[in-house]
Amino acid sequence: MSVPAVRHLTVDAESAHQRLDNFLLRELKGVPKPLIYRIIRSGEVRVNKARARADTRLHPGDDVRLPPVRVPQRSPEAAPAVPARTFPVLYEDEVLLAVDKPAGVAVHGGSGVAFGVIEQLRRAHPQAPLLELVHRLDRETSGVLLIAKKRSALKALQDQFRQRSTGKTYLALVRGVWPAGRKVIDVPLHKYLLPDGERRVRVTDARDPQGQRSISLVRVLGTVQPPPDAPPDAPPMSLLAVTIKTGRTHQIRVHLAHCGHPIAGDDKYGDFEWNRWLSRSGLRRMFLHAWRLSIRHPVRGEELSLQAPLPPELAQWGEVQRFL
Template sequence: MSSQPPSAEVRQITVDEESAGQRLDNFLIRMLKGVPKSHIYRIIRSGEVRRNKGRVGADDRVAAGDVLRIPPIRLSGRAEEKAANPAPPREFPLIHEDEAFLVIDKPAGVAVHGGSGVSFGVIEQIRQARPQARFLELVHRLDRETSGLLLIAKKKSALKALQDQFRERTTGKTYLALVKGAWPARLKVLDQPLHKFLLPDGERRVKVTSREDPEGMRSVTLVKVASRLQAPHELSSSSPEGFTLLEVTIKTGRTHQIRVHLASAGHPIAGDEKYGDFELNRLLQRSGLKRMFLHAWRLALTHPLTSAPIELQTELPAELQNWVTSQKSH
């Protein structure tokens, strides 16, 4: 079903087979391109959106044949401009594609979706680049500054099957992370609950918490030393023990999990602007490392349609590999 522009009149939208099972909020966000999420939640909460003439909640799932009443929607000047100027179409480096899903190598610095001050992300750009695609949905997320493997479902059945694998932790997700200092080889398992909180300006942060914290979410990270790197002279004052390249496998997919677990162990990720060593980051920028050194490297999963095992991998992007090589040559 194609998305519809905002309208100043009441509309009726019939849910098609491909959209059946989606949450109402996600369905409307997809359908009402350019309408701020806050506005969509407001019209749902107020009861202005009706399903088959009855009230409906944001987390209710729509079924094929449902008739949704959408109230008149007038946009502010900025929102109108956004609706008139959709995301620029863009394809990303393709690692795998079949009838069920595709896997791209996401570059650092690109959000996976719009929101939180970002007008568009990977998913909006791919949808614009593939106007004929009936269904494209993110299976999972990567932080904006993290590069690497990102899965996008092309069928609703594939989306559900893949998300179930992520939730049940049957996927194998391994990242490459360069951290400050000499990571102790014996430290292989980080099993510490994480607690989300907001800064006074509303920005989201995560911290390690105690097992007694009712808001703490169990988080397990496995760490293996891949190689060690001596710090060149200009970085030795801030990281006298050099750096360690780690293979990091997450058993749980919590927000900022790897970044917080490694930082709390005393070895923050190089270039991490939220949880890192800020003095070291300044020197790293000067030495040519312009981003956080975290890359979604390997992914093992079961194919959602054939049940065959699949292993995917994408090597370090050039800007990270070149930086490592340049440090070794000092």
Template sequence: MSPTGPEARPGGAPAPGAEAALAVRLIEVDDESGGQRLDNFLMRHLKGVPKTHVYRVIRSGEVRVNKGRASADTRIEAGDRIRVPPMRIAERPEPAAQAAPAREFPILFEDDHVLAIDKPAGVAVHGGSGVSFGVIEQLRRARPQARFLELVHRLDRETSGVLLVAKRRSALTRLQDQFRERETGKTYLALVPGQWPARLKVIDLPLRKFTLPGGEDGAGERRVRVTDRDDPEGMRSITLVRISPATPPDAAFSLLEVTIKTGRTHQIRVHLASQGHAIAGDDKYGDFELNRSLAKRGLKRMFLHAWRLQFDHPATGERIALEAPLPGELDALVGFNHSQSPPTGLA
């Protein structure tokens, strides 16, 4: 694919080792790039531009797809025309400390079409928004011979568990179609304080994104809240909740098996918190005093784990069912909840 607009070099010759600023460009998406997220497409074609700047110009509306505003997760299609604003390439390479180190992750399934890993908590799935690199950049560095590696879906940085990576473009589009059409089965494990009401099995409440004030660039941290059903910016969100058999009667915490029918940002976290049962260890929507008490027992992360995932294999059509075991620090807390009365501060 090639830019169809002019490329100017204002301001005279660039400094040594630097590329000049570019004029507005129009890039037409070819067949091979159809189905990608807008942010991934731009980062592959704006080498040297900091990821934080790429996300900033998307949020500001300076990037346009077919003359319209688009979000970072917009899926582009072959033939789309993308307006890219003037940007200056970084004058020097990123420091070595910022480069993505090669890393492999525990493999749950792999063949020529798809890779499923058990993502640890605390690792972003991709770089951007203040994160230099994530799982996908580390995998690409660890597998330089791989011609194609792309994330099929996302997990929050704080969430552990099953994460799918496509190894072929055809696999990516077929798997993403399944996620979009809700043909996959995604079940999470979440630990919440108190006794979850057994009758509360479906949460059907719209969610709306908003931004907290602040931040060095004026763009604060993004959050999500439950909103009114007539809110035009609210997105319908459906979460199914089942109390795990591992939850004993009268326990201080409830272990929940949570299935999402819609994939909204922070959906599980906000839906559970809206019912008065925020996820243990959640530093955005949780009980901060409780979190401090849990940290003393070794829980220094949010108790949300992508436990099970079912999907149709993109090449064979076979139904694949994967399961990632609870990490040790989460399993230990479940065992404690099952075997002992809670100490003061955990009840």
């Protein structure tokens, strides 16, 4: 282990415009994520001598003070081998790569995950000078995932996400019949950590200083009846297209559960008894899929519409494909 000491890091052009937490996760590889967030919340991390939040955006020349933190020194033999892996390509050019992420794969390593999509892609493309995640998807969610191949493209795309100028639509199968008149969910969310460091999100109200405004637009695509082998009291289900205007952690999952219509297979915010029946009937993952994403091309400026087909394990369940 390295000897802990106060460190000062200067933000260079390549690291500019990142969130503080993402910057530290890269600089403090091997340090547990809960510890990183704890030292930020406690004020031990300073940016230009001032306290900063996890979502503080860094600028070239910023001075980031780090408290004494032990960074594990791992020998090459001890480091887990990252397998090279490619994923179905939805779009690719000289600055941008869009892939179809499968469910069950994290987008990056950390929090008990040795590696994710981005590490496997870097291993599969060792000649690429840069591959960086533009945004994130939950481990359990499949669908469109953007990777930047140039720093300028990364910044331009992240600006679009921050300014809410992208169009992000997900497919979700939920319990019950969604009310036709419920088209907008505008409910603030509060993010917190469990004692073990795992992230959770709950609904809050406008009086909560930690609450973040969160907006989801809901469109019903169809009603799915339970399979023939379902118990007599099994509820019907609704296939929804949910467009998010804000990109909060677990936003769709928490919003839909809050409305009384949890997502099928959601093991964090769902109906656990219902999930057990769904698993026995063949649905063994969460039914949430990043279906469509619209962006402006970071170089050419034209509208770019990306779509990831519904994976077979979802498309074949309940004959939902007929609604798409």
